[in-house]
Amino acid sequence: MSPAPSDALTLGSPALALRPLPAGRPAFVRRFSNLLLIVASGASALIVMTPLVLIIGELLVRGLPGMSLGFFVHMPAPVGEPGGGMANAIVGTGILVGLGLVLALPIGVGTGVYLAEHGNGPLGSTVRYLADVLSGVPSIVIGVATYGLVVVTLGHFSALAGGVALGLLMIPTLARSTEEVVRLVPASYRQAALALGAPKWKVTQAVVLPAARAGIVTATLLALARAAGETAPLLFTALGNRFWSTAIERPIGSLPVMIYDYARAPYADWNRQAWAGALVLLILVTVVSALLRLTARRIR
């Protein structure tokens, strides 16, 4: 009887002995845990998508009945009277966001261009880091600070204060996303312009900025859409107003604050309008996001 081949190998040269791998989990365990992880990650993805679907569904079901032409063009009805709309709040949100943009656009875009074109020094990295950290500061904190800065200084609540709060909120994100899109402009554009003898400022102004224009518009739209949905910073700056007002020195209504008030009110009709208002906001933000993705794809 000759020894089995494996025996021969082991006996003949111990160094070559075929031993199992040291950290060996049995193959079936590894295969099973592989399956487990893949199934678990798929399940997580489904669970994460569920609230999104539920929220959109619920908003459509509850919001659509309240959506009528009257919702957009009528003023709020007196308490207890059915009907009425949120015309003043829709216009108010437009005014507040516009005021915010007046403050945030020059500062945000200017900062973004600085960070992209000159931002490699210590000032650049400090500003970049601060902008990132500031973009995570709760919006209600921005509201409290604006209350102190504007409302207390002027002595009353006003659309102006609300606009400043939204503007402060927009500056950090606008700056960072402008930086990103300006950096997307190929270096060869700058090199070509410099090679033709253009000074650096002219390269930025006449070559880089026009090339990045679509991206900057996109970044601005995104910031606008986010600001339009903000409630917390407006509660004690713009305050809210049930009457028609376009004056920037007086309190002004806005869609998010009105939704908040109506959602908490004990009247069924108000609650119905709150759902409609929420749906309008969702549509607004979704349309802007869709625009954003379309243009972003074009730039790339």
Next chain:
Amino acid sequence: MASTGAADRAYRALLGTLALAVPLVAALIVFEMSRGAAPTLRAEGWHFIFATDWDPVAEKFGALPYLYGTVVTSGLALLFAVPLGLGAAIEPWLIAHLGFLPLFQGFPFGLGVLNAGLVLAIMILPTIVSLSREILRVTPGGLREAALALGATRAEAITVMLGAARPGIVGAVILALGRALGETMAVTMVIGNTNRISASLLAPGATMASVIANEFTEATGKLHLAALIEIALLLFAMTLVVNGVARLLVYWSFGARRDVAGAV
């Protein structure tokens, strides 16, 4: 040529001045809130953070119930959202484009701390998913391929990737925590708003942000207003620390230039 240099310097100085607005805004926020909070800072001192009595009529202010509410709801949110978010982030086909929802309409459950935690979890999931996914995307794919070549299963290769991306993912989670800490409206609508610390998660509570939203416009006295501003200041400090750490971690595995701001 000399005039060109001057124009360049002037243009750069103009942009630099605009960029200085960002630190200026940060400084203004700190200055304004410290000034506003000065009365309670003087009157209550450290007592403010450790006391549980919040009585505007007697002008006694202790913010512990709100601190507790904020920490517990955010903790719950992370507990629910982190495993789900990570699971979804490694799922290759998931399109992580959920970040556009305003989500302040609240939910038709009962009122309480647990529900606030659940709503917060839903609200921070997009942050965790899209950031983790971005971070995994820029983690060198060679790691995965090397692991697969050595005979690793798909799950083991993913574990290798997760290990390499860990600082960035931890950063993403802390960033999400920062959002949960400060979220105001949704929490205000579902938490029930009482300043009690209860052991039960089903009991109503309040968070720092929700008490500011509820009481600020109706603040009765100077001290009451100052107390609310001090809560805002504390919240600001908390999110500043949390975001500061998170951003550093994300930069570490991401590079500062990448569109982290846009992804959040």
